[in-house]
Amino acid sequence: LTTTSKLLQRQGYHGTGLNQIVAEADAPKGSLYFHFPGGKEQLVAEAIGETANYLDRALAAHDTGSAASSLDGYLTTIIDRMERSGFQDGCPIATVALDVGASSELIASACSAAFDRVAGHVAAWFERDGVDPETARASAGFVYAALQGAMVFAKARRSVQPLEELRAALPSVLPRASVSS
């Protein structure tokens, strides 16, 4: 699943073949249909679920107690990773959602659940800061969308500038606490 995610974020769904996954994962070929009887579609859907777990843990690892500083730290890590990968790495979920979100219901729903999970984590940070639940949910969706878009631009431009600009813009668009604490 880890190998699949890694290849998906670099080459997309149609650019990633089962043979390549099996070869890079150093797995016996027969094991693929044993573990994933639904073939490539099931494998990719489960890899997206695994990526969501990974992102959830990554967010938790960057939690500093306030949404603003946690997001800033998380963005710093993303910027660092994209730069070190020579802009090969991106978001496997977004890449797959654009490639096959329209044609595979199984994969679309895995991507949707993954996005909800990440946005839900950020929304919980906002709520902890005193933002009302509805504003927290909407703002988290907006911030996560901006992050996705900035990663697309960074990959096209082969520059972290769009992500640095997002980091600079974030403080002015974060939701304000609805209760004074």
Add this chain to the structure above:
Amino acid sequence: LTTTSKLLQRQGYHGTGLNQIVAEADAPKGSLYFHFPGGKEQLVAEAIGETANYLDRALAAHDTGSAASSLDGYLTTIIDRMERSGFQDGCPIATVALDVGASSELIASACSAAFDRVAGHVAAWFERDGVDPETARASAGFVYAALQGAMVFAKARRSVQPLEELRAALPSVLPRASVSS
């Protein structure tokens, strides 16, 4: 080029074959390498340029004199289009940027130029509203990134809700004029 863009936004770079492009465009096969001696890579790069032209005209067609209402109208059109296409349509530039932005310099640079052109159009709207150039540029990048991300979410969720939420959130994140007119 139009057929290529249409197929790219539904299936991505690796999911779109030259044979399918030629068939759907109803073009003689020999014409492809006559017009595009660089093959698929050149064809896709030029289709991205054509898409940028199209988006530029679409933005101009939605210009109502103020950035806020122009963007609102543009978003309404995007929401309508995504819904009518059954969430098949997305942004061909983002899809291609994620698929091959890392491996093809020609295509990455075409995507980057296309993004700059759209963001530049929005930045010009902000400037016309009295926003200083640097803030206008940064805000346009941020708004366009959020739009890209919301389109990815809409495709995965097969729902226009992420785009409707972006439209609702926009007024509170648009830059303010730096001079009182």
